[in-house]
Amino acid sequence: MKHLLILSGKGGTGKTTISSAFIKLSNAMAFADCDVEAPNLHLIMNNMGKEEVSDYYGLPKAEINSDICVSCGKCKDYCKFDAVKTENNRFNIDPFSCEGCGVCEAICPVSAITMKPKVSGELKLYKDSAVFSTATLKMGSGTSGKLVTEVKRQMSENAPKTDLAVIDGSPGIGCPVIASISGVDMVLIVAEPSVSGISDMERIIKTSNQFGVSTAVCINKYDTNLQNTKKIEQFCIDNNIICLGKVPFDKNAGKAINNGLSVVDIECNAGKEIKKLFLKVLAFLYRDNGGLIK
Amino acid sequence: MKIAIPVNEDKTTICPSFGRTPMFLIYDIETQNQVFLDNSAVASQGGAGIKAAQSIVDNKVDAVLTPRCGENAANVLIAGNIKVYKTTFNTTKENIDAFNENKLQILDDVHPGFHNHGGM
Amino acid sequence: MKIAVLSGKGGTGKTLVSVNLAAAASKSTYVDCDVEEPNGHLFFKPEGLKEKSVKVSIPSLDENLCSGCRKCVDFCKFNALAFINNKPMLFEEVCHSCGGCILFCPQKALSEKSKKVGKVEFGKAKDVNVITGIMNLGEASGIPIISEMFKSLKDKDDLIILDCPPGSGCMAMESIKYADYCVLVAEPTLFGTHNLNMVYELVKIFNKPFGVVLNKCVEGENLSEEFCKGHSMPILESIPFDYELGGINSNGRIATFESNKYSVLFSKLLKKILKEVHI
Numbered sequence: 078m079k080h081l082l083i084l085s086g087k088g089g090t091g092k093t094t095i096s097s098a099f100i101k102l103s104n105a106m107a108f109a110d111c112d113v114e115a116p117n118l119h120l121i122m123n124n125m126g127k128e129e130v131s132d133y134y135g136l137p138k139a140e141i142n143s144d145i146c147v148s149c150g151k152c153k154d155y156c157k158f159d160a161v162k163t164e165n166n167r168f169n170i171d172p173f174s175c176e177g178c179g180v181c182e183a184i185c186p187v188s189a190i191t192m193k194p195k196v197s198g199e200l201k202l203y204k205d206s207a208v209f210s211t212a213t214l215k216m217g218s219g220t221s222g223k224l225v226t227e228v229k230r231q232m233s234e235n236a237p238k239t240d241l242a243v244i245d246g247s248p249g250i251g252c253p254v255i256a257s258i259s260g261v262d263m264v265l266i267v268a269e270p271s272v273s274g275i276s277d278m279e280r281i282i283k284t285s286n287q288f289g290v291s292t293a294v295c296i297n298k299y300d301t302n303l304q305n306t307k308k309i310e311q312f313c314i315d316n317n318i319i320c321l322g323k324v325p326f327d328k329n330a331g332k333a334i335n336n337g338l339s340v341v342d343i344e345c346n347a348g349k350e351i352k353k354l355f356l357k358v359l360a361f362l363y364r365d366n367g368g369l370i371k
Numbered sequence: 372m373k374i375a376i377p378v379n380e381d382k383t384t385i386c387p388s389f390g391r392t393p394m395f396l397i398y399d400i401e402t403q404n405q406v407f408l409d410n411s412a413v414a415s416q417g418g419a420g421i422k423a424a425q426s427i428v429d430n431k432v433d434a435v436l437t438p439r440c441g442e443n444a445a446n447v448l449i450a451g452n453i454k455v456y457k458t459t460f461n462t463t464k465e466n467i468d469a470f471n472e473n474k475l476q477i478l479d480d481v482h483p484g485f486h487n488h489g490g491m
Numbered sequence: 492m493k494i495a496v497l498s499g500k501g502g503t504g505k506t507l508v509s510v511n512l513a514a515a516a517s518k519s520t521y522v523d524c525d526v527e528e529p530n531g532h533l534f535f536k537p538e539g540l541k542e543k544s545v546k547v548s549i550p551s552l553d554e555n556l557c558s559g560c561r562k563c564v565d566f567c568k569f570n571a572l573a574f575i576n577n578k579p580m581l582f583e584e585v586c587h588s589c590g591g592c593i594l595f596c597p598q599k600a601l602s603e604k605s606k607k608v609g610k611v612e613f614g615k616a617k618d619v620n621v622i623t624g625i626m627n628l629g630e631a632s633g634i635p636i637i638s639e640m641f642k643s644l645k646d647k648d649d650l651i652i653l654d655c656p657p658g659s660g661c662m663a664m665e666s667i668k669y670a671d672y673c674v675l676v677a678e679p680t681l682f683g684t685h686n687l688n689m690v691y692e693l694v695k696i697f698n699k700p701f702g703v704v705l706n707k708c709v710e711g712e713n714l715s716e717e718f719c720k721g722h723s724m725p726i727l728e729s730i731p732f733d734y735e736l737g738g739i740n741s742n743g744r745i746a747t748f749e750s751n752k753y754s755v756l757f758s759k760l761l762k763k764i765l766k767e768v769h770i
Contacts (some may be wrong), residue, residue, distance in 0.1 A: 088501010088657045114658040117682040136416045178589030223416050248501040249527040272743030273530040302741045335681045418570025418585040425573045450575040
């Protein structure tokens with residue numbers, strides 16, 4: 078099973094629009110939403126069968142037992158994350174700032190602090206003929222990378238025997254993105270022809286390259302700025318990156334999405350170009366296997 | 372000589388992730404004894420490869436057979452004088468046989484660490 | 492006065508709004524907290540750049556003092572230390588800089604050393620002080636860079652516009668921690684509304700006064716507007732989807748400086764926000 082990951086660097090370029098289209102076009106039997114901070118794929122890939130929900134536990138966080146606490150303040154002195162708060166001489170831990178390092182637990186002279194497991198999110202698995210894995214990270218939890226790994230693992234463990242798994246990634250270049258890159262066969266970067274979009278695209282390409290994964294680019298809403306589209310195409314040439322296609326801006330695409338449909342479920346220009354793009358992506362993904370499998 | 376192999380729950384097929392494999396098969400070449408070691412790194416937020424490699428070092432293993440290995444885990448294993456070979460088959464038996472026949476290559480395409488972000 | 496501009500979904504117009512609000516003010520400071528992918532500086536093109544490195548501390552081992560007790564390795568919750576040949580081995584990128592290993596080493600064999608994780612650039616564009624946080628590629632967390640920027644704001648009392656990262660995770664939280672008011676930017680799409688909900692939850696948890704700016708509005712159903720009305724969220728402004736604005740923005744230019752229509756719109760929006768905060 079080959080894993081295709083869709084990333085972008087900049088938010089709002091069209092990752093989910095394109096992933097959902099690819100999933101529909103390939104009739105993918107395994108797919109996942111790794112944008113655990115703001116998942117959207119389920120809004121298009123709905124009616125996927127029975128939902129299985131499980132709690133996700135991130136790193137345990139410190140908790141102060143106020144009955145034992147003697148308000149010496151040592152925990153506050155040594156906490157590097159500013160997670161110990163005082164109110165009326167009562168000490169407590171701010172769970173949003175706590176990183177679970179355990180220094181306060183070890184330094185407390187009266188053993189008033191313990192590390193307690195915390196539910197940091199929720200994993201969801203939809204299983205029918207296809208498998209859809211997604212999750213939502215609870216507000217302010219710092220453990221998105223591990224949750225992303227869980228989403229992928231959940232998908233892989235439950236996937237039927239199939240050739241292609243499509244993974245919708247998250248914006249940025251940090252934690253959840255790096256976790257999603259692990260073990261994939263190809264990264265497709267959805268670029269947007271704006272100054273911000275180009276800057277962000279360059280950073281995500283550098284990040285993806287750091288991990289040595291096959292990377293390709295496509296340009297979405299390309300006709301909103303033809304000059305910048307040319308800049309992106311030139312950048313790809315200059316840096317030996319393959320640009321697999323470009324998709325025009327299409328108001329109908331937005332209408333489809335708003336109705337919970339993918340852009341290939343309706344007749345529209347964007348959909349037509351995404352179909353062409355998809356074939357090129359498959360050819361690139363399976364190039365070592367002599368091209369398309371289907 | 373003891374070798375370690377990351378295996379799935381079925382104890383037979385090879386797990387694609389070294390750091391987050393559910394368990395390791397510790398196989399003694401001479402006695403053909405098999406011991407399954409639960410991987411404590413599975414629940415780690417980060418540095419799973421490091422923790423898994425540490426347990427391999429602590430168990431006095433001589434070689435590891437694995438399909439992939441992260442840079443951090445590899446550094447731990449190499450520092451501990453443990454050789455890392457690349458598996459070429461899907462089951463433990465096939466890989467052990469290949470190892471015994473000197474058919475396995477040293478793993479040299481180590482991938483960069485995935486930091487605190489898991490790795491699967 | 493700190494105004495944070497955030498959105499659950501990326502690409503809704505945080506930078507558009509924050510850059511233009513800062514430009515519309517007579518004097519202001521623009522702070523780019525989206526340290527993974529900072530964009531504001533592309534619009535302002537600040538000059539007179541001064542740079543400050545952002546460092547975190549990681550442990551450094553004096554092998555001569557180490558007794559091989561393994562206490563540091565066993566303590567580390569992040570698995571940043573391995574124990575090989577009777578000595579600890581550090582993995583820098585995994586280290587969370589908690590200082591625990593240094594603190595608990597019985598031989599005092601571990602001490603602090605610095606590691607650079609990013610930088611902050613200070614510059615000026617017309618009357619706007621531009622502060623840009625940039626995280627180094629491959630680093631796990633941008634929080635140290637955001638913290639450094641806030642340190643530099645300590646003595647400032649003028650208008651500060653905080654351009655936040657997308658989402659509602661720890662970086663967005665760190666950015667709004669000290670905000671006096673939050674502007675939530677939402678787009679009228681299904682995804683936009685869904686993610687507006689997330690950032691709405693965030694400002695509620697942090698008890699921040701807030702208002703919504705609806706961006707890229709088109710005729711017909713506006714799911715985000717309906718969401719706001721349904722939850723009694725104040726709508727500060729509705730910016731229509733406009734090719735002219737999109738063009739100016741995608742070319743990295745500031746609408747407030749280039750278009751009278753937008754200069755008026757963003758000045759009006761700024762006035763409204765300031766009025767909301769002073770109440």
